[in-house]
Structures are given as structure tokens and as C-alpha cells.
Amino acid sequence: MANIEFVYFDLGNVLVRFDPALACRNLATLFAVSEQRAEQALYGSGLQTAYEHGELCDQEFAQQLCSDLCSDFISAQQTAPGRSTIAQQDVLDAISEMFTPIESMAGVVEDVRERLGRVGLLSNTCFAHWDWIRRQNWAVSKLDFEVTLLSCEVASMKPDAEIYRLAQQACGLAGEQILFLDDKAENVAAARNQGWHAECCFGGQQAMDALAKYL
CATH class of the missing domain: 3.40.50.1000 (HAD superfamily/HAD-like)
Known part of the structure; x- marks a missing residue:
């Protein structure tokens, strides 16, 4: 023994x-993008792995994700006006509510x-x-x-x-x-x-x- x-x-x-698919769905809703676009930005890009590896702090991670998805978000806002800024905590919670x-x-x-x-x-x-x-x-x-x-x-x-x-x-x-x-x-x-x-x-x-x- x-x-x-x-x-x-x-x-x-x-x-x-x-469920990583749920994290992608949350991001897609938050940024008004497709789930496939959100999945690429979060997982396909290696960003989530770098975050888990400690290479990025919360702010750096959220900023990079927003930078990647923000152009799509702004474009969507032009046809569907709404909130024009996204808080860092909203991003962090979106990837975590899974x-x-x-x-x-x-x-x-x-x-x-x-x-x-x-x-x-x-x-x-x-x-x-x-x-x-x-x-x-x-x-x-x-x-x-x-x-x-x-x-x-x-x-x-x-x-x-x-x-x-x-x-x-x-x-x-x-x-x-x-x-x-x-x-x-x-x-x-x-x-x-x-x-x-x-x-x-x-x-x-x-x-x-x-x-x-x-x-």
C-alpha cells in the first residue's frame, strides 16, 4: 500500500x-461577433494559454482580447447602437461564466x-x-x-x-x-x-x- x-x-x-463553448458564446454576445470569431480570439490565438501561463495580467489579457474583437464590435454598433465601451470585468466574467x-x-x-x-x-x-x-x-x-x-x-x-x-x-x-x-x-x-x-x-x-x- x-x-x-x-x-x-x-x-x-x-x-x-x-464548457469552453459557453465562454465563446458569452464573448460573442458581449462583443456582438460570431461564436467562431470569439473562439479564434480567445483560444485559437493562444491568448488564453498565455494568460493561464502567467504571461499576461488581467488588464493585459482584457486589453488584447478587446483589441482583437473591438473592430468587429464597433462595426456591429453602427448597425445596432448600444453600449460603446466594454468594462474589463465584463470581459473577465464572460470568459469565466462557463x-x-x-x-x-x-x-x-x-x-x-x-x-x-x-x-x-x-x-x-x-x-x-x-x-x-x-x-x-x-x-x-x-x-x-x-x-x-x-x-x-x-x-x-x-x-x-x-x-x-x-x-x-x-x-x-x-x-x-x-x-x-x-x-x-x-x-x-x-x-x-x-x-x-x-x-x-x-x-x-x-x-x-x-x-x-x-x-
Whole structure:
């Protein structure tokens, strides 16, 4: 049996579900553009990845997105007059209102904390997503982790080895004492390459089954 003393949980698809198409729909509505145009500006351009990697702050991200989509927005305003300016927070909320909670995971995380004393969050995410989730009145959004490691804060993203090194340093344990739950196989493989125990699963019953193998 593994001697697990700490569990890291991924955020997306483990603690909360997300739908990128909804983020694109929100942007399309906000800027009066097509969903395809919004998807290209947000994801196809690599802008969202740069934001999650910590290469851009909130203001820089919103400004670049507005700069890309603003010409289309102004053109649409000429035929459909309305608000001519878009607030930064509106942009950040538009890309973030795509999450729904996996409420059962709040109890799962707390159960692991009761057993081990500490739990952590290890996620590829951006400041806007994390802020929006923390503002929701969900049980999972109220969880307090002893260690929270976000890609946007450390300028490294899974499956890069550096983010796992930082996560291991943050919890202060050997790799064989750490269990990591993530929904992507490449992230799980990278964790195992660092000597961690790791399981690929989604939140809910799959996560419970994965934890039952070790705890």
C-alpha cells in the first residue's frame, strides 16, 4: 500500500465542470461577433494559454482580447447602437461564466483532509477563472486548501516538470507520499514521472474510486 500523506486535486473536471463553448458564446454576445470569431480570439490565438501561463495580467489579457474583437464590435454598433465601451470585468466574467460545480467533491476533499490533515489544489488556470469560481456560492468554491498552486501564479503549466517540482516543494513531501487526481492523461503521466502517485479521473464517483485505491 502507498504511504500517501498529501493529495493534490486538479480544478477543471475534477472539482468543477467547464464548457469552453459557453465562454465563446458569452464573448460573442458581449462583443456582438460570431461564436467562431470569439473562439479564434480567445483560444485559437493562444491568448488564453498565455494568460493561464502567467504571461499576461488581467488588464493585459482584457486589453488584447478587446483589441482583437473591438473592430468587429464597433462595426456591429453602427448597425445596432448600444453600449460603446466594454468594462474589463465584463470581459473577465464572460470568459469565466462557463463553470458548474461538482458538488459531491466538496465532501470528498473534506474527507481526505480529515484523514491526512492537508490537501492541495494544482491547476492550469488563469486569475479570472479562479476569481470567478471563488465568488460563487458553491460548496466547492468555499474549500480552503493548505496548498494552492495555480499555473498563472508560477508561470508553469502541467505537464511541464517545473510545476510539479514547485508543488512538491510547497507541500514539503517526497514524491511517493503525494497522490494527484487530474482529468488529463498527459498530466497524470508527468506526475508519475516525478515519482508521484497519480490517477486520471473526473470528479464524482471516478475520483472516489481513485482515492479508494490509496486511502
